[in-house]
Amino acid sequence: MQEFDVLVVGAGAAGLRAAIAAKQAGAAVALLTKVHPLRTNTGLAQGGINAPLGADDSPEAYAGDILQAGDGLCDPGVVQAFTQQAGDAVMWLEHMGVPFNRGADGRFDRRQFGSNGKARSLYVDDRTGHVVMQVLYEQFQRARIPLFADWFVTSLAIDSARCVGVTALGLRSGVLDSFGARAVILATGGFTRLFMPSTVSIGTTGDGQNLAYQAGIALKDLEMVQFHPLVFPGGNALMITEAVLAEGAQVVTAEGQPIANLIGATRDKICIAILQALQNGASGVALDLTPIGAQKLHSRFSQTNELIRNFTGLDPAKDPIPIRPVAHRPIGGIEVNVSGQTAMHGLYAAGECACTGLNGAGRLAGNILTEAVVFGARAGEAAAAYAKSAPPKAFPADRLEEEKKRLEALVSAGKSEDTAGHIHGELGRLMSESAGAVREGSALQAARGRIHALKERYAQLRVRNESAIYNYELVAYLELGAMLNLAEALVVAADARNESRGAHRRSDHPARDDRNGLCHSVVTLVQGAPQADTKPVVAL
């Protein structure tokens, strides 16, 4: 067994930032991840990273835009803390080497993105996430934090309502090992692979959310899922950065009619506008990038240009690109406070797997990377402080053995008609249909029943690959289990919110209900089933 003060699970922007912060606070830190840090979903974030650094901007103005996008559900205290820290957090990235685009005066160039009232998104061409990820990983290396890459965390170790570590499967060795820690930070990213199609990487399967959920931690605002409006729906679906709208691209119907009033709109509003156009008889909707011009497409948007050409076969300098809204990022997740603390001692969460209450019912465009570095750092510091002061607690003696037996029982060679891939496909299509950008009560209830049936089929499945090294079939199986649990919880939360607010739209409740709806949803696992409840929005 290996022991550390702080263990971080997940190597995206939030995980790396948390690990660096914990190390700088004096803790002995290690990071476990199922994919290498340079292959994480952080690379998906392209358009920019928000910070109130402009002369015409302020943390207060930034807060105002967040509150507006949050449609009444943001926790103001969290918004204030976040907007106060965002500037420094992003400046730190620049000092550590992010080569943000600069204007003619050599100062940061900033984009005005989505419903931000000011141009406050710093950017690196159209690969902001990719570059931020590299700089964070470099500083992680500089801090000499041990990296366990290709390790899959299978369970949390809990003793007397306190998290004391994890069990993890080393994919390269095929061996299950235990990692003791005084504090564990979950930074495992989103869960949108439970929708099909989605915009995210293969491993975005909600592993951390499920681990916390199984441990009795509440999942907050789970029904709030951000759909991205500009997604080419063919194959595995290709997201096109919203920054293109800020630079002249237009959304048009297949008949050539531009869809109005999209500049400055929140993501969910753009999605609804597109869906409405389709309902009103348009045979399709497309993104016209030609106004950006070939030269800018090659320089400022070279990755967008490259991806569209390789993925769709179309040329954005000439052709309209068919798009429609596709599931993108969760807004809800593991309930945490502003320092990433969950309700369980020794367990923290940061990044896309966590829900601090910052975004309410809708995330402001450009916030995701800022959240990763602000809350990642806060969680790292908080976890390190806890690790310093907490009394030592032993890793439960038989946890590793139990977990080994559990995993061994899943493996059984032999043929099967049913597969994890089939179940995942059905789940994904079900969620897109029934829990998509627009939902309806009876469909959600039916969906819950169908998820049940899928879970029963899942329970019958076995992992047929008996070889231990790089058993990705076992990993996919465990990931599917997480997604089934989260899908069920999500559907329950969506059914419980009988109104339309932010990213959650109900065709049977199209209006906002400020009398009953000004509260967070929380789902907890009670006797093996998701139980929905509410929590008030925390006043300032």
Add this chain to the structure above:
Amino acid sequence: MQATFNVYRKEPGPNSKPGRSTYSVEVAADATVMDALLKIRDEQDPALGFRGSCLRGYCGDCTVRVNGKAAFACTAKVAALAKKGPAEISVEPIRNMPVVKDLIQDWDAFLWNKIDATKPWLEPNGSTADGEQRIPDTVMAKVRKAMSCFYCGLCDEGCTVLPVDFNFLGPAALTKASRFTWDPRDHAVRERLQILERPKGMWDCVHCFEASEHCPREIAPTERIMEMRDEAFKYGITNEKVARHHLSFAASVKRSGWLDEGRLAIESEGLTNFKGLMKLLPTAVKAITRGKAPIPYLHHKREGSEKITRIIEKAEANKEK
């Protein structure tokens, strides 16, 4: 559509012999090789090993060879391959990359460990002002270009040195390190250059331009490495043997306008390096007997050589660090 794949297989461990497995699978019309592999693993062969993350061609994890050409499994379209190529679509690991299992390549040995060895992080100056610095975008653009690298490994795959010397740092690691050379916020340029100048580092590159030809993002790794070498020349080359060679070359051209090869051969080894000079002897003797040994130091100056001397003196005085 039906498609048949012929996939490289290998069990983990040094003693297992590689083989092939053939799979026929039904895939959607717009399916990629990655979609096919996922389906094969799900329905037919759960032990099939392969990597992947982003599914859209920007993370570099699924680099493979498809029908003999380097490709990303997640953007290689099955329909196009089935139309153009052989009846069985071949999928195998890329060259120069050790294999752990099947298509799962050992990125640690191939790339990650090499990057780790180059001090691949910015060393900020402690006295940097707390706020925004003004930096021209042309400077940042150069850094951004190098950082658009997504570690796909194709430059290392095309490298002509790696098959002969696997311990060469390789174009990917060198290009990543090169970005710090032009970043005014870094304060470890000299130190990093010294690390990169060690054996198996930047001076082992043969500037064959294969890396630049293989790079799918026009980062031009070969040019980046050459520029880094020019920087090392400005700072003073710290690799002794290379320094002797380069300084002798420069001195020769500066003096006479062209290269005194005999002098170069001797001075590269070092005038007092008896062992090294002795090693040259057999070749030198053969060359002398065939009348193709240029006599060192008795090297006539070319017409107009004083003009060349003048230019080189000026260039050396002008060089900006």
Add this chain to the structure above:
Amino acid sequence: MKYAFYPGCVSKGGCPELYPSAVRVATKLGIELEEMRDVACTGAGVLPQYISDPINARTFAKAERMGLPIMTICSTCQGVFGQANLRLQDPEYRAKINREYLAEEGLEYKGTTDIKHLLWVVMEDYGVDKLKAMVARPLTGLKVSPFYGCFLRRPPEVVIPSKEFAGRKTYLEQLIDIVGAELADFAGKGKCCGFPVLTANEESSLGMTAKHTIEAKSKGADCMVTPCPLCHLSLDGNQPRAEEQEGKEINLPILHLPQFLGLALGFTPAEMNLKRHIVSTQAVESKVNMIA
């Protein structure tokens, strides 16, 4: 057809068989050469660009004054020139070099100089049909492996500036066919010979020498032909050391491009200075002498 002839350093130094054979072949074909004498070494990729760009710009300016395109007989010269010339197409950069280095001598490079290797000259400017007609002694039965030298193939934007030059990738193979010889194709024909890394890593360098010569031999080659004297120094000059490192006999004769072409044009092996090589060309000479 007239060219400003740039022979480079090695063709008169370490490979003195190259210069006279190149001149003989050019003369026979009727290609007029005016040798550039007061120009510097290109720098061969060893000198840093801040030194080599000015001295190469001077060479280009002189050729411009002569009103002639430059012809090279070395892949390395060709490559360094081509890469420098591409950089000097940028008007600001060229103006800077002119101002700081060339003006003093009363020179100015206007960016118009064209530079071609002898291989490109014969295949493009001279013409394949004309060349075919000049073959006096078809090298029937001689199995030849081509070895280009990196800079005659890459980087693509320098070597193939537009689609019409795409044939440059296969000129050596085409030439082998034109002179009636047989192609012994092999994978290493466009790879690096190892010469540039001889100082920094001798083992690597000799490893490459061995790899390519051994591979060509395994494909049945009687000899290799190369348009670069630095490749020649590596493949021929260092072949004995490569044999020692590999623990294997190689014994593959390496011909310079003009020597190879010259034999087909009717010159004798003696006239092509074949005796100067480190690796004996006797087997090639015998085969050629048997051809009437």
